[in-house]
Amino acid sequence: AQSVTQPDIHITVSEGASLELRCNYSYGATPYLFWYVQSPGQGLQLLLKYFSGDTLVQGIKGFEAEFKRSQSSFNLRKPSVHWSDAAEYFCAVGANTGNQFYFGTGTSLTVIP
């Protein structure tokens, strides 16, 4: 069965510092991987996605993620965090059967001045 694990429930970083959010997946075929961001009281917004090809994908708001098949990981990174990046971040995988998506439990990001 497909599953997504986000090991970090909560992360705190200083503004201007770099950020890495971890995501590991369990999947039997080529995964379709996504990162979404959720601001308080809002729905989810897509940051970036990976289907195939270049394993380093660029997204909106200066985010990027790297797919590593050997580690079953799809970690999200940003070189310099802004206060407006404080939000909940979700990793998701598209299933190979049916049309379902599986989401991780999310990582809450706090940015301190």
Next chain:
Amino acid sequence: NAGVTQTPKFRILKIGQSMTLQCTQDMNHNYMYWYRQDPGMGLKLIYYSVGAGITDKGEVPNGYNVSRSTTEDFPLRLELAAPSQTSVYFCASSYSNRAYEQYFGPGTRLTVT
């Protein structure tokens, strides 16, 4: 272009009452989804639809029903509300299957007491 809209934004139900959560999208997307989001649990798929007249169960369908009579609308029905259904409900749509980005509505916060 409003995207995905959901009504109501908030609702309090008594145990045993019923209600319908409305979801409408104006992007002519074939696929639509209902998720529930509980604290620390991420998003769980309740039901999804791949087109008008076609619906299927997700991970947590018990206690819910859906219908899809038009491309635009995908209402979620709670027949006998229970405290376990207290959650935030998100509707989403996508152009096609797991490879495509999902667009989320703003959510409905439901409390059952």
